[in-house]
Amino acid sequence: MPACNPDLCLTLPDPLPLDSGATLAPVTIAYQQYGELSPERDNVVLIFHALTGDQYVASPHPATGKPGWWDRMVGPRKPIDTNRFCVISTNVIGGCMGSTGPASEGPDGKPYGQRFPVVTIHDMVRAIAGLLDVLEIDKVHAAVGGSMGGMQAMAFASDFPGRAERVLVLASAARQSAQNIAFHEVGRQAIMADANWNGGAYYDGAHPDAGLAVARMAAHITYLSEAGLTEKFGRRLQQRPDGSDGAKSFGFEADFQVESYLRYQGSGFTRRFDANSYLYITRAIDYFDLAETHGGRLADAFAHTSSRFCIVSFDTDWLYTTEESRHIVRALNAAGAPVSFVELSSPYGHDGFLLDTPGLDEVVQGFVS
Amino acid sequence: MPACNPDLCLTLPDPLPLDSGATLAPVTIAYQQYGELSPERDNVVLIFHALTGDQYVASPHPATGKPGWWDRMVGPRKPIDTNRFCVISTNVIGGCMGSTGPASEGPDGKPYGQRFPVVTIHDMVRAIAGLLDVLEIDKVHAAVGGSMGGMQAMAFASDFPGRAERVLVLASAARQSAQNIAFHEVGRQAIMADANWNGGAYYDGAHPDAGLAVARMAAHITYLSEAGLTEKFGRRLQQRPDGSDGAKSFGFEADFQVESYLRYQGSGFTRRFDANSYLYITRAIDYFDLAETHGGRLADAFAHTSSRFCIVSFDTDWLYTTEESRHIVRALNAAGAPVSFVELSSPYGHDGFLLDTPGLDEVVQGFVS
Incomplete structure (x- = not known):
C-alpha cells in the first residue's frame, strides 16, 4: 500500500x-x-x-x-x-x-x-x-x-x-x-489589526503575516502546559548569533529561548495558513455549543x-x-x-x-x- | 487631609x-x-x-x-x-x-x-x-x-x-x-507588528494603538481566572446595537460579551498608556530573576x-x-x-x-x- x-x-x-x-x-x-x-x-x-x-x-x-x-x-x-x-x-x-x-x-x-x-x-x-x-x-x-x-x-x-x-x-x-473565546478573539484582533488584512481582501497583495503570526503565538501558548514550557525552556537564554553563550541583549531581540521558539512558531505558521481561514475557523469553534x-x-x-x-x-x-x-x-x-x-x-x-x-x-x- | x-x-x-x-x-x-x-x-x-x-x-x-x-x-x-x-x-x-x-x-x-x-x-x-x-x-x-x-x-x-x-x-x-515571558513576547510582537510603531519613533504621528490593544487583550486574559471569566461572561451574547437580545451575527463583530469586554479593555488602555513603555516594562519584568x-x-x-x-x-x-x-x-x-x-x-x-x-x-x- x-x-x-x-x-x-x-x-x-x-x-x-x-x-x-x-x-x-x-x-x-x-x-x-x-x-x-x-x-x-x-x-x-x-x-x-x-x-x-x-x-x-x-x-x-x-x-x-x-x-x-x-x-x-x-x-x-x-x-x-x-x-x-x-x-x-x-x-x-x-x-x-x-x-x-x-x-x-x-x-x-x-x-x-x-x-x-x-x-x-x-x-x-x-x-x-x-x-x-x-x-x-x-x-x-x-x-x-x-x-x-x-x-x-x-x-x-x-x-x-x-x-x-x-x-x-x-x-x-x-x-x-469564555476564556477560550477570549484567546481566539485576541488572535482575530491581531489579524484584523494588521494593515495588510485590508478587510480580508489581500489575496492579490501582501498578506497579514505579522498579525497571523501574533495570533499563532498567542494560541500556541495555550497548547502547551506551564510545566512543559518551564521544563523545555525555563528562563534559558538563546545562544547569540555569533555562537557565544546566551546573554541578555538589553534590547528587544529574542533573548530567551521561549521567545525564539514562539517567533519561529508564528512565522512558520504564516507559510502554510491563510489568515482569513484562521478567522473563520476560530469563529466556528467559538460558536460551538x-x-x-x-x-x-x-x-x-x-x-x-x-x-x-x-x-x-x-x-x-x-x-x-x-x-x-x-x-x-x-x-x-x-x-x-x-x-x-x-x-x-x-x-x-x-x-x-x-x-x-x-x-x-x-x-x-x-x-x- | x-x-x-x-x-x-x-x-x-x-x-x-x-x-x-x-x-x-x-x-x-x-x-x-x-x-x-x-x-x-x-x-x-x-x-x-x-x-x-x-x-x-x-x-x-x-x-x-x-x-x-x-x-x-x-x-x-x-x-x-x-x-x-x-x-x-x-x-x-x-x-x-x-x-x-x-x-x-x-x-x-x-x-x-x-x-x-x-x-x-x-x-x-x-x-x-x-x-x-x-x-x-x-x-x-x-x-x-x-x-x-x-x-x-x-x-x-x-x-x-x-x-x-x-x-x-x-x-x-x-x-x-517561561509562560509569562511568552505572553509578554506576544504583546511585544503585537506592538512591533503595528505599522504605526515605526521602530518606536511614532510620537509625532499615529501611535500603534491597534497593536497595543491586542497586547493588552492578551495580557488581560492572564489577569483573570478561567472560572471568573465563566461566571462573569460565560457564553452569553452581547445585546445588539438596536437593543434586541443577543444573537449570533455570523460575522466578526463582538457577539460574545467576553469579546466586547476584551475589546473595551484594549481600546481603553491605549488612551492612557504608551506602547514603548509597554515594551520596556514587560522587558524589565521578563529579565527579573x-x-x-x-x-x-x-x-x-x-x-x-x-x-x-x-x-x-x-x-x-x-x-x-x-x-x-x-x-x-x-x-x-x-x-x-x-x-x-x-x-x-x-x-x-x-x-x-x-x-x-x-x-x-x-x-x-x-x-x-
Whole structure:
C-alpha cells in the first residue's frame, strides 16, 4: 500500500445549507485516503482535524514537506492501522488546503475574502457527510478527532445518528469556554489589526503575516502546559548569533529561548495558513455549543445516537480540561450511550493528543479496533 | 487631609547607573504622596506599581478620571491609613506617567523612543532609592507591591537592606516564568507588528494603538481566572446595537460579551498608556530573576535583609501562582528572615490583589500597621 494517495478533491452535487441561513455552492472538499476501502465499504475511519490541521494526517504536508500531523498514529501497523482501515480525512470548509474557504473563488471569480459566509462546526460536518454520500459510505467504523476535531466528531454523532459506530474524542469540549473565546478573539484582533488584512481582501497583495503570526503565538501558548514550557525552556537564554553563550541583549531581540521558539512558531505558521481561514475557523469553534440547539441539555444532543464513545483528556491540558471531558461523559451517561473515559497523564498540555503521550496509542488502538 | 496632593516631580541629582552598563540622565521621578510625613520621617509606606499601574494609587488618574488603582486600600481610615502613614508612590522609570521613559526627551531634545535604554526591576528600584535620598527618608515603615510591584519590593529589600522595616509582596514571583515571558513576547510582537510603531519613533504621528490593544487583550486574559471569566461572561451574547437580545451575527463583530469586554479593555488602555513603555516594562519584568545575581540561590538575595516579610498569593492566580509565592517563602525561611505567608481565596485570579478579596484588607492592615 502506498503511504500516500494522490491528492483527492470532490465537489458536492448540491449546495450546502448553512446554520447562518446562507447557502454555500459550489462546495469542494479536499481529502486524503490512507488504506483501501473494503468491498463492504465498512472499514472507514474518519479523522477530523483541529483548528490548524488539515487532511494530511499521515502524508507529508505539501507546503512544508513535514510528516502528516498524526503520522505517528495512522499508517500500516500503527494504532490506526491502514492495513486494515481506510482512513479518510478532509479539510474543513472555511479552511485553506483545498476545501472551499475564504481564499476560494466566489461567484464573481474573485476570492471570497470576508464575503465567505461564517460556517459552524455543524456546517463542516454536514459537508463531510455530503462527501461520504458521494463516496457511498453510509456508516463509518469510527469517527475520530482531537480538539476542534473532537467537536466535529461529536457533532457528526449528534447530527447524523447511525453513521458512526464508534466516536473517539480527544482533548476536546462540547462547548467553547469564555476564556477560550477570549484567546481566539485576541488572535482575530491581531489579524484584523494588521494593515495588510485590508478587510480580508489581500489575496492579490501582501498578506497579514505579522498579525497571523501574533495570533499563532498567542494560541500556541495555550497548547502547551506551564510545566512543559518551564521544563523545555525555563528562563534559558538563546545562544547569540555569533555562537557565544546566551546573554541578555538589553534590547528587544529574542533573548530567551521561549521567545525564539514562539517567533519561529508564528512565522512558520504564516507559510502554510491563510489568515482569513484562521478567522473563520476560530469563529466556528467559538460558536460551538453542542447543547445549544437541544434546549441547553447536552444529553439530548446524544439522545438518538447509536455510537459507542471514548472520551480522552490530558491532565495538563488547560485549553480543554478534563472537567470539560467529564461534562461530555456525564451527558453520554445520561443519554444511555456506551462511553469510556480516560484521563492520560502528559507533560504536553493540549498538544498531548498529537504527541507521544504514554498510553495514548493503546487507548486509540483499543477503541478503534 | 486632601485626598490628593498636587502632582509631584523630582529630578535626581546624579546620573543613574543601569544594569545594562548604560547610564540614564537626567532621571525625573513622578510621584504622589498621600498623608503627612511625620517629623521623625519614619511613617512612609512606599507603594510600587504593577506593569500598567502608576503613581495614582489613591487619587484620580489624570487621563481617565477614574479613582486611583488602590483607592480601596489607601486613604484615611483605610487599611493603609493615610491619617497615620505617609504613602509615597512613584511612576517607574521606563513608564509613561511623568517619570523618565521612552516618551521623554532624549539628549537631542527628541523623544527617546527605542533609544531609551532597557531598564531592569533593579534599575527602577535604584531610581526610587534615589528619590528617597533626596526626600531624606532613610528607611520606610513598609514597602508594598503587587505583581511587578512585588518584584520591586523584593528587589528593594535585597538591594537596599535596612531601608524597609516591612516588605509586603502580593501576587508576585521572584522570577518571571517561561509562560509569562511568552505572553509578554506576544504583546511585544503585537506592538512591533503595528505599522504605526515605526521602530518606536511614532510620537509625532499615529501611535500603534491597534497593536497595543491586542497586547493588552492578551495580557488581560492572564489577569483573570478561567472560572471568573465563566461566571462573569460565560457564553452569553452581547445585546445588539438596536437593543434586541443577543444573537449570533455570523460575522466578526463582538457577539460574545467576553469579546466586547476584551475589546473595551484594549481600546481603553491605549488612551492612557504608551506602547514603548509597554515594551520596556514587560522587558524589565521578563529579565527579573532575583536569584540570578546571587548564584541562583534566592535565599542569598535576602541574606542581609533586616526586613519582616509578608507574602500573599491568590488561589485562582495562574500568572503568579501560589507555588511561586511558596518559593519566596522558602528562600526567606532559609535566609532566616521573619516571614508570614497567606494564600487568599478569590474568584478574581491575578487581579485579586486589586479587588475586594475576602481577608485581603485585614492582612494588609495587620501587617503594615
